[in-house]
Amino acid sequence: MQLGTPDEVWAGGMPIGRTVELCRRCVTLLPVDGAAVTVRGSLVTKELLHATDPVVARLDDIQFVVGEGPCRDAYRLRIPVLQPDLTAPDVARRWPLFTREALGLGVAAVFAFPLQIGAVPFGVLELYRATPGVLAPEELATALLLADAAAHSVMDDFTRSELFAGPGEDERGIGEIEVPRATGMVAARHGISVHAALAELRAAAFAQDRPLIDIAREVLAGASLRED
Missing domain, CATH: 1.10.10 (Arc Repressor Mutant, subunit A)
Structure with a gap:
């Protein structure tokens, strides 16, 4: 599977309704440079719904290709995975392939939040920064609220699509x-x-x-x- 250029990967997204606006709000309300929403049927199938820029789209694709990274862990463990500094030694040990590729893209920090309703996970909200830095407590609280809103936005968008399904x-x-x-x-x-x-x-x-x-x-x- 080829990663392709960032622009090619980004163009492959499927922006729909409230999900697009939710990603934009993440960039506006939080100290991050990009946001993306991905839905997953398992650890081996996924669909990028929307990415605010080519970098975060490529970041999402890298994790799917190399089989490691914060988004995969957030989905698998059903907990937020917050990595404020990708240059930290323990990060390279945890995700060696992902870390190398992400740093090559100019990504310095990644924050991944599972999307789930009840106990059922079905996607991930991914945020990145070009400079290292943690999310302050109030910023993390906002991110958690946005992740919850993202879960419902995705379900609302897909429900709307189902209601207008073609023949x-x-x-x-x-x-x-x-x-x-x-x-x-x-x-x-x-x-x-x-x-x-x-x-x-x-x-x-x-x-x-x-x-x-x-x-x-x-x-x-x-x-x-x-x-x-």
Whole structure:
């Protein structure tokens, strides 16, 4: 797999609706130089939805190619991965290939936040800086809020895409009785709102690249969306 030029990688993004605005807000509200949102079905499949510049787009692609980096760890561990100085010796030991390529791009700091609704991770919000530096406590709090907003922005954008799906696309799940029944079951089981329960169902379907109706039927059969 070739990385291509930064401009080629950036052009491959799929900017949609609220996700684009969310990335722009990250750059405006935080001391970072770029932001990107990537969705993942697993550690081996991913789609870059939007990147604010070619550098962060290339940074995302590098991690997918070399199989290491803060975004992969944030998705796998389901926790923010904050690296304020890529020149630190321990960083090169943790991600040797990624660190070399990132420094070559002029990236000095990377902050990755998992996107998830409930217990289901399905993407990553990635931020970078051209100079080393930590996020101050209030900046980290803002970043966490933006990551939560990004998760809902992505789901809203994809839900909108599903509602306007063209002929031949899979439209199962819309109006099926199993979906509202499963939504109510998840809400009751975890003590959350119906809106939050439906969001968890959609996130699970999205993360597994499966129809919503299939996830709903599994829940009705006794499966859980969350790890015990």
